[in-house]
Amino acid sequence: MASYRLSVSIISRSGGSGKKPVSAVGASAYRSGESLKDENQKRTFNYERRLKNVLHSEINLPVGASEKFRDKEFLWNLVEAKENTHNRKATAQLAREVTLSLPAELNLEQRVQLIREFVKENFNGQGMIAQVDHHDQKNGNGNFHAHVLLTMREIEGEGFGKKNRAWNDRKNLKVWRGKWADKQNDYLQENGFVARVDHRTLKEQGKTQVKTIHLGKHFYLKQQTDLKRAVSGEKEKFNVGKRWIGSSLEQRGEKDRQAHGQAVADITRSIQKRVEHIDRARERKAREREIQRKKQSPGRILGR
Numbered sequence: 476m477a478s479y480r481l482s483v484s485i486i487s488r489s490g491g492s493g494k495k496p497v498s499a500v501g502a503s504a505y506r507s508g509e510s511l512k513d514e515n516q517k518r519t520f521n522y523e524r525r526l527k528n529v530l531h532s533e534i535n536l537p538v539g540a541s542e543k544f545r546d547k548e549f550l551w552n553l554v555e556a557k558e559n560t561h562n563r564k565a566t567a568q569l570a571r572e573v574t575l576s577l578p579a580e581l582n583l584e585q586r587v588q589l590i591r592e593f594v595k596e597n598f599n600g601q602g603m604i605a606q607v608d609h610h611d612q613k614n615g616n617g618n619f620h621a622h623v624l625l626t627m628r629e630i631e632g633e634g635f636g637k638k639n640r641a642w643n644d645r646k647n648l649k650v651w652r653g654k655w656a657d658k659q660n661d662y663l664q665e666n667g668f669v670a671r672v673d674h675r676t677l678k679e680q681g682k683t684q685v686k687t688i689h690l691g692k693h694f695y696l697k698q699q700t701d702l703k704r705a706v707s708g709e710k711e712k713f714n715v716g717k718r719w720i721g722s723s724l725e726q727r728g729e730k731d732r733q734a735h736g737q738a739v740a741d742i743t744r745s746i747q748k749r750v751e752h753i754d755r756a757r758e759r760k761a762r763e764r765e766i767q768r769k770k771q772s773p774g775r776i777l778g779r
Contacts (some may be wrong), residue, residue: 479672480576499569577619
């Protein structure tokens with residue numbers, strides 16, 4: 476089912492949660508499911524295990540840009556090297572990321588062409604280099620989406636120059652959102668689908684329905700983890716019972732006899748303690764009666 480999403484974020488060196496700074500090379504490798512070496516950090520980012528979730532990956536270039544930029548390792552290491560010359564290199568902004576939802580009604584070839592045209596018209600046309608990675612979720616449920624990594628500096632030959640501040644204008648976001656909706660709807664119509672998407676808010680669309688809350692992947696991952704733990708617990712209980720049933724009859728019989736003997740011994744001790752308690756109580760009552768009897772018998776009156 477066609478659904479709308481276009482979100483924009485900035486990838487910066489200071490944006491990570493670990494001790495090491497975020498790497499543009501690492502971001503590229505993670506999204507493309509490849510193994511790339513960061514020359515700046517002297518570190519190889521190997522995300523080939525994620526390749527099964529990557530349906531398509533490519534670099535889209537502005538007109539006249541060097542073909543060398545199609546090499547992801549070359550491109551993003553060049554970005555890293557350029558930011559090292561800046562006096563704020565520790566907090567440098569490395570790339571802009573645009574995340575797009577893709578209509579499941581279209582096939583892979585159509586979706587690839589859809590993204591390619593949108594990127595060419597809106598990003599390459601302004602001078603940005605774009606790495607496009609087309610993903611599906613791990614369980615292959617048709618949740619198609621794309622990550623577009625965009626360079627933030629003007630191209631100068633086979634390197635980069637100054638950052639283009641005009642690309643940071645918030646007005647761009649509104650334009651991109653509208654054009655992404657139009658581009659999807661054009662493709663849906665051309666391929667005979669009645670589904671359409673709308674980039675406007677519910678209020679702008681004149682709808683009064685309650686806005687839903689996006690729970691995010693971490694909510695569903697936690698649900699899966701809790702379910703796995705519950706299943707694992709039940710499986711362990713089953714295995715314990717299975718091991719008990721699978722033990723030899725002789726061993727079980729010996730265990731039962733030992734348990735029975737212990738139970739009999741415990742009961743016997745309890746009975747003996749009870750009998751001893753009763754006997755002591757009887758003796759105490761007998762003494763009390765004897766003392767009472769002596770008090771009641773007549774005796775000599777003593778005087779001075």
